[in-house]
Amino acid sequence: MIILVINSGSSSLKFKIFNSKGWNCLYKGIVDGIGLKLCHFEGKNYVNGAKTSKQSSIKNHQEALKYSLGRIIESAVITDLKDIKSVGHRVVHGGEKYYKPTKITATVIKTLEKLSELAPLHNPANIQGIKACQKLLPKASNIAIFDTAFHHTMPKEAYLYALPYKFYKNYDIRRYGFHGTSHKYVSQVARKLLKNNNRIITCHIGNGSSIAAIKNGKSIDTSMGFTPLEGIPMGTRCGDIDPAIVFYLMEKKHYTTDQIDDILNKKSGLKGFSGISQDMRLIWEKVKKQDEHAILTLNLLSYRIAKYISAYASTLNGIDSIVFTAGIGENAWYLRENIINRLKYLHISLNKSVNKEAIYPKSPIEISDKKSKVKIYVIPTNEELEIAKQTFSQINRK
Secondary structure (H helix, E strand, C coil): CEEEEEEECCCEEEEEEEECCCCEEEEEEEEECCCCCCCEEEEEECCCCCEEEEECCCCCHHHHHHHHHHHHHHHCCCCCHHHEEEEEEEECCCCCCCCCCEECCHHHHHHHHHHCCCCCCCHHHHHHHHHHHHHHCCCCEEEEEECCHHHHHCCHHHHCCCCCHHHHHHHCCCCCCCCHHHHHHHHHHHHHHCCCCCEEEEEEECCCEEEEEEECCEEEEECCCCCCCCCCCCCCCCCCCCCHHHHHHHHHHCCCHHHHHHHHHHCCHHHHHHCCCCCHHHHHHHHHCCCHHHHHHHHHHHHHHHHHHHHHHHHHCCCCEEEEEHHHHHHCHHHHHHHHHCCHHHCCCECHHHHHHCCCCCCCEECECCCCCCEEEECCCCHHHHHHHHHHHHHCCC
16 A cells, blocks of 8 residues: 655654555655745656756645645656555544544545644644635545654543543643654654663654653653643753743733743754854854863753653663654753753763764664663664554555
């Protein structure tokens, strides 16, 4: 079966084409800058290795999908759009209602539109991608795979906040967690690498970052909360702060709620704190030049991640393995080293030379040394493959 995987963002549309026989990726692409003057398309044909890069004038997600489908046919990895039997959609927020792969109907779309108030930057764009596929690929089944779904197994004491209980009952205010597809994928890979690997902490560290505690293949806690703002510092998001800071700034600086939202979500994190960039590589260049504030930025992030790992070691009653994944997690060996150095009391230690070589690996790499009582892995995430497999399982359910 040919499966198209769609990840629709506010101004982008990413996609991959998979063949369920062998789960090979045939083609991937992105339309970036939808509605902007600098909109462009990047594509790669995995059958012959050919790459495509074109400037394009694309106004909306339907035009982006139409253009992308044209490039897929042009690549000849499939001969007819009717070959695409199903489309798996990454949908960020499923609330409490959706925690399994879900066939998309008009009723589902209406529910997702209501959930958009919980994920205003993500769900509306996801819905645009769904509607575009329904129009341009009318014969294909559309399946929603939710970022929040994997964390549905958290116990109440992990997902509830100590707010008046009526806020949960009336407004669904609780911890949902995100990056679930990535956490699920890399934890499954880790479990296959080691017998009795039942207590895993997965660190998805990128522009958006989250940590998850996974026991026997199920998420029991995660760092992101009601929204993706909670948790460790990220590219532009602040992560955990004292909520009273918001009231203080509103009173002191007379900020509006929109201005506060912009500060916490877009002007904080690595970008705001470092004053350099949200790109960890640029911060590392400053660290190598002994820039004190860049060093402090690296230490702050390492400290917060190690703090979560320590907390989850207690939650899991021990750790069998730690997994680093996503852009920074797979690339920033210096961050991994800084984090692990803070966890020596858990009898965790690195093979420093292997760790330094583990930069964007194509396959899982163990970076712990022989003395370490906890296995440490760098595992490349593949959310699109996980979405494709879950889509296939939903289509073939009896």
